[in-house]
Amino acid sequence: MSEFFSALDSVLSGLGQLQRESDHPPRATRSALERLRLTSAPRRSEKAERLAPLRERVAVCTRCPHLAAARIQTVFGTGNLDADIMFIGEAPGADEDRLGEPFVGRAGQLLTKIIGAMGYTRDDVYIANVLKCRPDTPGRSAGNRPPTPEEMATCLPYLAEQIAIIEPRVLVALGATAVEGLLEFRAPMSQLRGRWHSYHDTPLMITYHPSYLLRNQSNTEKRKVWEDMLLVLERLERRITEKQRGYFR
Ligand code: URA
Numbered sequence: 001m002s003e004f005f006s007a008l009d010s011v012l013s014g015l016g017q018l019q020r021e022s023d024h025p026p027r028a029t030r031s032a033l034e035r036l037r038l039t040s041a042p043r044r045s046e047k048a049e050r051l052a053p054l055r056e057r058v059a060v061c062t063r064c065p066h067l068a069a070a071r072i073q074t075v076f077g078t079g080n081l082d083a084d085i086m087f088i089g090e091a092p093g094a095d096e097d098r099l100g101e102p103f104v105g106r107a108g109q110l111l112t113k114i115i116g117a118m119g120y121t122r123d124d125v126y127i128a129n130v131l132k133c134r135p136d137t138p139g140r141s142a143g144n145r146p147p148t149p150e151e152m153a154t155c156l157p158y159l160a161e162q163i164a165i166i167e168p169r170v171l172v173a174l175g176a177t178a179v180e181g182l183l184e185f186r187a188p189m190s191q192l193r194g195r196w197h198s199y200h201d202t203p204l205m206i207t208y209h210p211s212y213l214l215r216n217q218s219n220t221e222k223r224k225v226w227e228d229m230l231l232v233l234e235r236l237e238r239r240i241t242e243k244q245r246g247y248f249r
Contacts, residue, residue, distance in 0.1 A: 043082060044081050044082050047081040047082070047165050047166060048081060050165045051081065051162070051165050051166075054158065054161050054162065054165070055076045057158075058074050058076050058132050058158050059073070059074050059076070061074065061132070061133075061158075063154045063155075064133060064150075064151050064154055064155070066136055067131075067133035067134070067135065067136055067151065068133065069136075070133075070134070070136035070138075071097055071133045071134055071136075072097045072098055072100075072134075073097065073100045074100075074132045074133055075092040075096045075097065075100055075101065075102050075129065075132055075133075075134075076100075076128070076132060076162075077102060077126060077127060077128030077129070077162060078101050078102060078122070078126070078127055078128075079122060079123060079124070079125050079126035079127050080123055080124055080125060080126055081126070081165075081166055082166075083124060083125045083126040083166065083168050084125075084168060084169040084170060084236050085120070085124075085125045085126070085168055085169070085170050085171075085172060085232060085236070086125065086126040086127075086128065086163065086166055086168035086170075086171050086172070087103075087111065087115075087125060087126070087127045087128075087172045087174060088128055088129065088130065088159070088171060088172065088173050088174060088178040088181070088182065089102060089103060089107075089111075089127070089128070089129045089130070089174045089175070089177075089178060089209065090129060090130055090131065090146065090147065090174070090175055090177040090178060090209065091129050091130060091131035091133070091134060091135050091144075091146075091147050091177070092129060092131070092132075092133065092134040093105050093107075093134065093144050094134065094142070094144075095108070096108070096129075096134065097133075097134040102127045102128060102129050103127055103210075106211075106214060107209065107210040107211040107214060108210070110210040110213060110214060111127070111174070111210045114210070114225065114226075114229060117226070117229070117244070117247060118229050118232070118233060118238075118244075119233075119238065119244070126166050126168060128159060128162055129159075129178075130147065130152055130155065130156065130159055130177055130178055130180075130181035130182075131147045131151060131152065131155045132155055132158055133151075133155070135147050135148075135151065146177055147177060152177070152180065152181055156181055159181065163199070163200075163202070164200075167202075168202065169202075169203070169235075169236060170202070170203050170204075170205065170232055170235055170236060171199055171202050171203070171204045171205070172204075172205045172206075172207060172228075172229075172232060173204060173205070173206045173207070174207060174208070174209045174210065175189070175208060175209025175211075175212065176189060176209075177209075178206075178209075179192060179206055182199045182204060183197065183199065183204075189206070189207075189208055189212075192206040193205075193206050193207050193208065193224065193228055194207075194224070194227060194228055194231070196231070196235075203235060205228055205231060205232050205235075206228070207224075207225050207228035207229070208221070208224065208225050213225060219248045219249075222247075222248040223247075223248035223249065226247050226248050230244070230245065
């Protein structure tokens, strides 16, 4: 462990130098960087290798024939395979179905802002949904519907495998459908959010879905989600600024 910290120290002190001498990093710094890369690279590539066949199975899945027939494409998940945080939403909407990436519509833009306020980018975290297909809306040209219990039960094994491969340090369930998928029960969000739960030994924070915040734009509701995210940052022992602590007060 102390070897890890001294390697890290030397990387951090070397970074300043790297900026000044980017063409000629000092020898000691280069070897510390290489050592750090050597310890993290195999982990990520091993995860990528395990995730690829799962992604392929999802891409051609027809277990829900009505969803397979209606979708443009499946929406597997996106982000850093070594992420500390994995956000779990409900299901793709029309934008996600079109672009093949979770949380890219209005709710997704809000989630991206929340992730940014936490000091991360979308590329730092991992984002996935309970359902990999957009719930169909026959006879309607717009709008969404929640997944049925049968659709969720059918699709959940994919999410379970995804979580087992990515092994995030913390899971964040966004909204009641994500909670139902992960914990197999339903309860008012007001009773579930703001405290730690557990999914197969991984700490699980429950908070409102960003689309709830789009419908309820008061600072009181935003603050609730933000307090849940502060708990996540604390759990990960991230430095939290006074400015961050005060958001939406
Ligand atoms: N809502 C979700 O739950 N997931 C998405 O990917 C987009 C919107």
